[in-house]
Amino acid sequence: MSMSFEQYMRDMVQPMRDELTSIGCIELRTPEEVEEKLATAKGTALVVVNSVCGCAAGLCRPGVRKSLEHDAVPDHLFTVFAGQDKEATAKAREYFAPYPPSSPSIALMKDGELVHFIERHNVENRSAEEIAADLTAAYDKFCR
Numbered sequence: 001m002s003m004s005f006e007q008y009m010r011d012m013v014q015p016m017r018d019e020l021t022s023i024g025c026i027e028l029r030t031p032e033e034v035e036e037k038l039a040t041a042k043g044t045a046l047v048v049v050n051s052v053c054g055c056a057a058g059l060c061r062p063g064v065r066k067s068l069e070h071d072a073v074p075d076h077l078f079t080v081f082a083g084q085d086k087e088a089t090a091k092a093r094e095y096f097a098p099y100p101p102s103s104p105s106i107a108l109m110k111d112g113e114l115v116h117f118i119e120r121h122n123v124e125n126r127s128a129e130e131i132a133a134d135l136t137a138a139y140d141k142f143c144r
Contacts, residue, residue: 013052013084019061020048023068025079031091034080038095043075044110044143046135047092050081051103055124060104063123063131070136072143074108106131108138115142 003011021027025048028034038045048064050056067073080089082103093101095109099117106123108116116138123131 020079025077028080028088029085031087034088034091041076045076046074047107048079049103049105056104059128060123062128066132067135072139
């Protein structure tokens with residue numbers, strides 16, 4: 001029995017999803033879930049726009065993981081998967097204005113408002129440690 005392309009893609013990206021859910025990120029897979037969680041998240045919320053690209057694997061996800069070892073961290077951790085959960089990702093991006101769509105990217109929100117944003121071009125040219133340092137500086141400012 002052959003596997004459908006959709007099933008193949010789901011199986012292929014599952015470890016990429018697991019890398020964030022294993023550190024406490026809640027996946028938002030539908031626009032309704034995004035609306036429900038982001039609109040009502042009190043305090044701070046980190047939203048990671050996950051992706052299959054190499055910079056997500058080698059830089060973004062490891063940077064997020066390392067940032068969460070800090071003493072100040074966001075109250076809520078969420079993730080959407082660009083290219084996989086397209087409608088959920090589009091809904092999440094509505095919260096990231098005025099930034100254009102970018103994946104991977106990382107948003108820090110406070111009481112539903114965007115307070116810090118790392119675009120793809122700020123992921124690609126930096127190490128996971130530099131991304132973590134960027135995030136922990138934002139945590140120090142907004143998560144205390």
